[in-house]
Amino acid sequence: MKKTKILCLVFVFLFLLSLITGCMGDTVQQEDNGAFRVVELSAGELIKPDNGAQNATARIAATGANDFAFRLSAALVANAGTDNFVCSPFSVWLPLAALVNATDDQNKPDLMAALSAAGISEADLNNAASRMLYDLTRQGQQQSATDQNIPAHDPLKIANAVFVDNNVTLKKDFAQTFLDYYRGNSINVDFSSADAVRAVNQWASDNTEGLIDNIVNSFDPDTVVAIANAIYFSDRWSWEFKPENTKEDIFHSPTGDQTAFFMQREGDEQVYFEDDRVQAMPLRFKTGGGLYIILPKDGDAVGLLSSMTSGYFNEIQANSIISSGKLLLPRFSIDSGLMDLRSVLVSLGVPLFNARTAPLTGGLIEEQIPVWVSDVVQKALIMVDEKGTTAAAVTVIAAPGAAPPQPTEPFEMICNKPFVFVLYSHTYDGGNQVLFTGVVNKP
Numbered sequence: 121m122k123k124t125k126i127l128c129l130v131f132v133f134l135f136l137l138s139l140i141t142g143c144m145g146d147t148v149q150q151e152d153n154g155a156f157r158v159v160e161l162s163a164g165e166l167i168k169p170d171n172g173a174q175n176a177t178a179r180i181a182a183t184g185a186n187d188f189a190f191r192l193s194a195a196l197v198a199n200a201g202t203d204n205f206v207c208s209p210f211s212v213w214l215p216l217a218a219l220v221n222a223t224d225d226q227n228k229p230d231l232m233a234a235l236s237a238a239g240i241s242e243a244d245l246n247n248a249a250s251r252m253l254y255d256l257t258r259q260g261q262q263q264s265a266t267d268q269n270i271p272a273h274d275p276l277k278i279a280n281a282v283f284v285d286n287n288v289t290l291k292k293d294f295a296q297t298f299l300d301y302y303r304g305n306s307i308n309v310d311f312s313s314a315d316a317v318r319a320v321n322q323w324a325s326d327n328t329e330g331l332i333d334n335i336v337n338s339f340d341p342d343t344v345v346a347i348a349n350a351i352y353f354s355d356r357w358s359w360e361f362k363p364e365n366t367k368e369d370i371f372h373s374p375t376g377d378q379t380a381f382f383m384q385r386e387g388d389e390q391v392y393f394e395d396d397r398v399q400a401m402p403l404r405f406k407t408g409g410g411l412y413i414i415l416p417k418d419g420d421a422v423g424l425l426s427s428m429t430s431g432y433f434n435e436i437q438a439n440s441i442i443s444s445g446k447l448l449l450p451r452f453s454i455d456s457g458l459m460d461l462r463s464v465l466v467s468l469g470v471p472l473f474n475a476r477t478a479p480l481t482g483g484l485i486e487e488q489i490p491v492w493v494s495d496v497v498q499k500a501l502i503m504v505d506e507k508g509t510t511a512a513a514v515t516v517i518a519a520p521g522a523a524p525p526q527p528t529e530p531f532e533m534i535c536n537k538p539f540v541f542v543l544y545s546h547t548y549d550g551g552n553q554v555l556f557t558g559v560v561n562k563p
Contacts, residue, residue, distance in 0.1 A: 164300040166259055167250040169548035177240045181248030182550020184236030185213050186430040188468075189554040191236075194426045195464045197559055201422075202374040204454040206500045206558035208351055212461065215280060215349045216470065217249050218302045222294050222483030227471040231479075234469035246301040248549070253278060253303060255547040256555075258407070275355035275407050276545060276555075279327040280304035283320060283346040285311045289486040290345070304347075311343040320348060328352050332499055335458070344491060345484050351555065353543070355405040361385055361449075361506040371450055372419070372537045373562045380450040380563040382536070383506055390447070392531055393440040398424065399533045400436050401447060409545035409552075411504075412436070413449060413535060421538035421559040430554075433542065437552065445531035449504075450563035456500040465496055502558065535560075 169175065189209035197205050216235060220242055223231050232238050237245050254260070258274055280302050284290045290306055298304035307323070309316040316339050325333035327350035339346070361383040371380040393400040397417060404410040414436070416424040462473060472479055478490035485491065543556040 163303070166254040166301075166303070167247055168254055168260065169251050174549045175248075175251065177244035178248040178251050178549035180240050181217075181237050181245055182252060182547055182553060183430065185210065185252075186433070186550070186554045187236040188213050188234075189557060190425075190428045190430055190433070191468055192464065193557040194428065195467060196459070196461070197422050197425045197557075200559060200561075202561050204452075204559060204561050205422075205425075206454045206456050206502050206556065207459070207498065208500060208556045210553065210555045211349045211351050211498065212465075212496075214249065214278070214302065215304075215347045216472075217245055218280065218298050218304060219347065219472065219480070220245055221297050222291075222480050223472065224477075224479050224481065224483060227474075227477065227479035230469060230471040234465075234471070246297060250301040251549055252547050252553065256545050256553065261407075273355075273407060275353055275405060276409075277327070277350075277352045278303070279323075279350045281307055281323055281348045283307050283309045283316065283323075283348065284485070285309065285316075285344045288344050288489075291484060291486055294484055309346075311339045311346075312341040316343075316346075320346060323348060324350060329354075331501060335497065335499055340494065343494070344489075353555070355407055355409075356507055358404045358406045359385070363506045366451070366506060369448075370536065371563055374419075374538065375562070378562065380452075380536075382448045382450050384446070384448055386446040388444040390443055390445055391440045392443040392445060392533070393436045394531065395439075398436070399531070400440070401533060402437075402440070409543070412542040412544065413447075413533075414540040414542065415533060415535050415537070416539070419537045421540050421561060425540045425557060425559055428540070428557075433554070434551075443531055445533065448534045448536065450535060450560070451505045452560050452563040453503045454501070454558060454560070456498070459498045459500075461496040461498055462493075500556075502556070 169178070192209045192212060193207060196207055213235060216231070217237070220228060220231055220235070220237075228242070229238070232240075232242075232245070235245075240248075256276055257278060258276070280298065282290065282295070282298060282304055284306060286308050295306045298306070307319065309319045317336055320336050321333055324335045325331075329352060331352075332350075335348075365384040366381050367384070368379055369382050370377050391402050398414050399417070400412055400414040402410040402412045412433075414424065414428075466473055471477075472493040475490070475492050478492045480491040480493070482488060483491075538559060538561045541556075541558050541560065542554055544552040544554050547553045
């Protein structure tokens with residue numbers, strides 16, 4: 121009897137704030153034993169955003185990606201309890217967007233809606249993803265540095281890959297679209313052997329500077345395809361904390377007080393937001409983008425991230441002001457461990473898990489056998505210290521029609537209780553794109 125085939129969807133990502141830098145490989149090299157090979161295709165250029173008006177459909181997709189980011193974060197953080205939490209919603213959104221190209225017509229609208237991309241076409245979504253990647257991976261700056269023969273630091277590296285079983289044939293149209301718009305490579309493996317596990321784990325290690333090298337332990341032998349995404353980030357803050365100012369003090373964790381090492385920044389020209397719910401500050405990176413630290417006044421960071429929306433995040437950004445004040449922020453490090461995302465994605469309306477309808481049949485491989493998603497996993501790591509902190513010159517986006525009020529006295533933002541962080545990078549069409557979210561309950 122012919123075996124029913126499934127698709128195992130694997131998301132791998134790493135977020136690292138430290139002094140580690142490096143390059144990610146574009147492909148997986150063939151092993152000496154011939155266990156797998158790279159499917160060679162010629163890639164088209166990523167789409168460079170126009171210098172004129174923003175692209176309307178690309179803006180819809182980018183805004184939808186941020187909406188998806190906070191919906192996914194809210195669903196995942198609900199299980200965090202009093203623990204720390206970190207995830208990369210963008211690392212999930214991007215390969216799911218690619219899979220729109222392989223989803224049947226019956227389920228495609230539901231997948232687009234789950235990605236908050238309803239109302240635009242499949243082609244629009246591909247174009248938007250390409251434009252995002254052009255900006256996020258700093259293609260313009262990279263080209264300029266190449267033209268001037270000077271080194272360029274690329275803090276954010278994004279890699280995608282589709283691993284295909286040797287016994288099936290990946291559809292060329294999908295492989296080409298995946299490469300052109302998502303920079304995704306195609307790699308052959310034998311899912312019935314340990315070679316597939318080694319191939320995926322080696323790819324993960326290659327694309328996270330060796331920091332994530334064990335994302336899978338085994339595959340169901342009926343697996344025909346695995347989609348993988350890796351994000352590696354490494355940059356220094358534009359205004360670093362002085363290590364000599366770091367002091368040990370008390371952090372009020374939900375499970376009881378504990379000691380933590382608090383970094384301190386004090387001075388003028390700081391970007392700051394406050395309302396009746398939160399205090400918030402964006403800490404800028406040297407090469408752009410930043411990390412918003414959002415401190416809930418009631419101490420419930422899980423509750424804050426659970427209720428956070430892209431609209432409220434935009435409100436925080438639009439109404440931030442330039443102010444003088446003091447920030448105390450603990451050093452922290454979080455390792456998520458392996459997270460199973462299947463049930464959460466089902467709850468968000470992703471329609472790819474139905475074995476009965478097999479929504480990816482005919483879209484990924486040439487063989488007309490049932491294909492659907494069986495598993496989705498993700499792993500994350502974040503480290504924040506004095507070398508990766510602080511913001512200097514920051515553009516403040518004011519609310520239209522009126523200037524934000526200036527505080528009457530310097531602020532104090534003392535992060536000695538649970539807080540939320542949101543890592544973002546700027547794109548031309550969508551503004552600040554949410555890449556990572558998390559909660560610090562225990563530094």
